[in-house]
Amino acid sequence: MGRFSAFSLAWNALTHHQNWTRYWQNPPLAKKYDVLIIGAGGHGLACAHYLAKNHGINNVAVLEKGWLGGGNIARNTVTIRSNYLRDESIPFFVKSVSLFEGLAKDLNFNLMYSKRSMIDVVQTYPKMREIRRRMMNGYLHGSSYSPIDVAELRRRVPALTGGGPESRLPIIGAMVHKEAAVCRHDGVAWGYARSASTRGVEIHQHTEVKSLIRYKSGEIKGVETNRGTVLANKVAVVVSGHTTTITDTAGLNLPVKSFNLAAFVSEPVKPLIDVIVNCPDLGVYLNQSDKGELVIGGAPDAGQSFRRDMKQNVFEDAVVTMLELFPAFRRLKLLRQWGGVLDIAHDATPIISATDIPGLFVSCGWWGGFKAVPAGGYTLAHLIATRQPHEVAAPFTLDRFRHLDFIVESGTTTAR
Amino acid sequence: MLSLPCPFCGQRDETEFLNAGPAKSARPNTDVTDSKWVEWLTVPANPIGYVEEKWWHARGCGKWFTIKRHTVTHEIKMPDEDDE
Numbered sequence: 001m002g003r004f005s006a007f008s009l010a011w012n013a014l015t016h017h018q019n020w021t022r023y024w025q026n027p028p029l030a031k032k033y034d035v036l037i038i039g040a041g042g043h044g045l046a047c048a049h050y051l052a053k054n055h056g057i058n059n060v061a062v063l064e065k066g067w068l069g070g071g072n073i074a075r076n077t078v079t080i081r082s083n084y085l086r087d088e089s090i091p092f093f094v095k096s097v098s099l100f101e102g103l104a105k106d107l108n109f110n111l112m113y114s115k116r117s118m119i120d121v122v123q124t125y126p127k128m129r130e131i132r133r134r135m136m137n138g139y140l141h142g143s144s145y146s147p148i149d150v151a152e153l154r155r156r157v158p159a160l161t162g163g164g165p166e167s168r169l170p171i172i173g174a175m176v177h178k179e180a181a182v183c184r185h186d187g188v189a190w191g192y193a194r195s196a197s198t199r200g201v202e203i204h205q206h207t208e209v210k211s212l213i214r215y216k217s218g219e220i221k222g223v224e225t226n227r228g229t230v231l232a233n234k235v236a237v238v239v240s241g242h243t244t245t246i247t248d249t250a251g252l253n254l255p256v257k258s259f260n261l262a263a264f265v266s267e268p269v270k271p272l273i274d275v276i277v278n279c280p281d282l283g284v285y286l287n288q289s290d291k292g293e294l295v296i297g298g299a300p301d302a303g304q305s306f307r308r309d310m311k312q313n314v315f316e317d318a319v320v321t322m323l324e325l326f327p328a329f330r331r332l333k334l335l336r337q338w339g340g341v342l343d344i345a346h347d348a349t350p351i352i353s354a355t356d357i358p359g360l361f362v363s364c365g366w367w368g369g370f371k372a373v374p375a376g377g378y379t380l381a382h383l384i385a386t387r388q389p390h391e392v393a394a395p396f397t398l399d400r401f402r403h404l405d406f407i408v409e410s411g412t413t414t415a416r
Numbered sequence: 417m418l419s420l421p422c423p424f425c426g427q428r429d430e431t432e433f434l435n436a437g438p439a440k441s442a443r444p445n446t447d448v449t450d451s452k453w454v455e456w457l458t459v460p461a462n463p464i465g466y467v468e469e470k471w472w473h474a475r476g477c478g479k480w481f482t483i484k485r486h487t488v489t490h491e492i493k494m495p496d497e498d499d500e
Contacts (some may be wrong), residue, residue, distance in 0.1 A: 244462040255458035257438070258487070301437035306464050306487045313417040313431055346458040399456050402451070 003108050023190055024068075024197035027260055029204050029227055033061045035384055036223060036232040038209050038246060042073035042370060043363050044238040045192035046377020047160065048201045049107075054378070055385035058200035061232075063225060066209040069189030071102040072240050075308075075340035076282075076370040077263050077297045079276055081118050081180040082143040085134045088395035088407045089349065090141035095392050096375030097143075097179050103374060109191030111183045112290060118180030118276040119148075119157065121325065127281050130346035130410060131175050144178045159272050162325040169324075180276050182287055188373055210343060211249035212360065220250075220359035235385055236361040241306065241341025243364040255346040255401050256365050260301040260337035262310035264318075266332040268292030282321035293335065295321060300342075310337045335375070342367050347406035352380050353397040354387065364400075418490060424477045436470035437484045439495070464488055466499045 002008050002021055012020055013062055035051060037044045040062045052058040054284065064070075080100050082093035104111045122128045135145040153174040154160060163171035193203055204227075210234065213221040222231035239245050241258040268291050279283040283299040298318025301311050323330055345365030350372065352363045364382045366372055379393035389397055395407055418430035438460040444453060461467055466484045473479045484493040493499075 176470055245464060248463075253455055253459045255460075257460050257462050303469055303485060304438070304460075304462060304467050304487050305490075307490075311417065313429075343462075404454065404457070 003132055004110070008044065023194040025370035027202050029207065029230065030061070030202075031229075032222075032231040033202075034059040034232065034234065036060075036235045037062045037229060038235065038237050039071070039094070039239040040068040040189075040193065040203055040205065040222065041071045041238065041240065042069075042189055042192070042373035043240075043366070043376045043380065044236070045069075045189055045196060045203075046373050047134055047236060047238060047363070048196040048203075048377075049192045049199070050378045052196055052199035052201050055381060060196075060200075061202045061204055061230065062196070063207045063209055063223070063230070063389045064203070064205045067205050068193055068203060072340040072342060072369065073185055073189045075338055076185055076368060077287065077295050078182040078185050078210070078289075078370060079118065079180065079285070079287070079368070080371045081177055081276075082371075083118070083134055083138055083145050083175075083177040083180075084143070084405050086203050086349070087131075087137065087141070087412050089409050090137060090143050092375055092379075092392045092396070093371065094141060094143050095378070096372050097181070099374030099378060100181065100183065100371075103183075103188070103191070107195050108192035109187060109194060111187045111191060113179040113181060113183040114290075115179070116275050116287075118177040118278055119280075120175040120177070120380060121153065121160070121171055121277060121279045122173045123163060123171055123279070123281040125172070126163075128173060131280075134410075135175060144310070146176050146178075148174050148176055150289070152172070153414065156275065157273060159326055159328060160277070162327050167324065171325075182289075183278065185370060188370075192377070209246060211335070212246065212357075214250060214357060218358060220357055234317050234359050234361070236363065236380060236384055237378070238363045240364065240366065240369065241343045243343055243362060246354075247362065247407060250357055252357055254351070254362065254364065254398075256343040257353070258306055258341050258343045259303075259369070260305035260307045260309075260311070260339050261297070261342050262296040262301070262314065262337060263295060264310065264315065264337035265296065265335050266290070266294040266329070267335055269294070269332070279321070279325055282324065284318050284322045286322065294329070294332065306341050308339045308341060310339045340368075342369075346401065347408050348410045349407040350376070350396050351398060352376065352383060352393045353391065353399075354383065355398065358410065373387055418485075418492070420471055421481075421483065421492065421494075422476060422479055423481050425473065428473070428476060432473060432475040434472045434474045436472050436480070439468040439470050441496045448487045466493065468495055
């Protein structure tokens with residue numbers, strides 16, 4: 001695998017781009033591996049990369065039902081942030097944000113990482129109180145979150161012309177999270193896949209896991225796929241919204257529910273907004289992509305769902321609330337919409353944990369898990385390799401449910 | 417948008433209702449084990465199929481009711497109907 005550099009770009013340009021090596025190999029599926037990772041999405045591929053890089057475990061296969069990076073890593077709004085509420089959560093997301101900062105170099109892959117701040121627009125006093133609490137906890141754990149007044153907010157986001165004193169919910173203040181960033185989401189999946197494949201990890205696309213197989217003694221034995229049985233003593237389920245679909249086949253009950261969360265983009269326009277704007281009281285958030293499209297996300301569909309489209313009334317809610325604050329966007333045409341299946345745990349906090357089935361690990365409950373991809377993969381790899389949780393992910397085990405010791409996290413969802 | 421069968425008002429648009437989450441089975445007796453209690457408390461059914469859920473006609477008559485809804489097709493049935 002050649003490294004990307006100015007020299008390799010020039011050389012391949014001179015040879016008419018005929019000699020680039022493939023990002024990842026397609027070896028035949030073996031009968032047995034040391035570790036199986038179900039799901040070639042952000043978290044699964046990151047885990048494969050860190051297993052090989054940090055722990056020297058490369059007899060690993062990543063099994064993917066569809067195509068690599070086709071799940072939620074392809075369906076998010078690319079927001080990277082660490083402004084969470086709880087002592088247990090903030091250090092984890094601070095770690096993730098710091099891994100993201102060095103990720104392009106680590107993977108030798110241009111992720112178009114752009115640090116650009118997130119501004120929360122606050123319109124109610126209960127939200128202001130909650131967000132101030134997050135600010136103070138952020139200070140304790142190294143995640144910056146600082147208040148600005150309405151005049152400063154309007155100076156930094158000129159397109160924000162709604163929410164004046166006459167409106168239904170006047171803006172009363174705002175909060176800036178400086179570490180927030182965006183980056184090329186597909187690049188994260190491709191970069192991790194390329195790096196993992198270079199280190200000997202196998203990635204098998206179109207390999208659907210039908211069920212988990214256990215020994216009579218209870219330990220995990222392997223998985224049944226549409227391409228036959230594959231054995232491994234360690235199996236990690238990293239499939240976001242479809243976690244229970246897989247774990248149900250082994251009789252394992254997990255405290256997660258799946259929901260549909262959707263987003264849409266406008267036509268490309270000139271540079272207009274250079275930060276991520278989040279409006280928690282209205283339940284809408286947006287940023288502008290490098291192409292100029294506004295990427296807009298709203299609230300989830302209310303009931304459990306495994307759909308990947310966007311419900312019309314959810315879409316209308318998001319548009320109507322956005323227009324309250326950005327009336328000029330009325331003239332924008334919308335180009336695309338999409339949805340993904342996410343899972344959320346009983347206490348709205350992620351789960352990276354061993355399970356009651358020895359050898360079976362799960363990483364789920366991420367809700368919007370894009371920001372957590374590096375740290376999620378890093379700590380899951382640590383858990384699989386050492387069977388001990390990494391210190392920043394130690395609070396996220398299933399034990400907390402056993403003892404009803406919930407980490408009720410309000411920072412999980414951007415909106416509401 | 418869903419059209420939900422309110423037992424009092426009949427078929428109404430989803431926007432009049434609030435989803436109140438999965439309908440739980442009856443609360444276990446006090447002689448239940450800790451693990452069964454935790455399971456009852458925290459583990460919902462999450463199938464690709466029908467879920468039983470509660471809805472509240474909050475912007476209507478205020479009635480609470482339970483339906484079965486398919487998590488992919490959104491098809492709605494009464495709780496006593498078969499899943500097929």
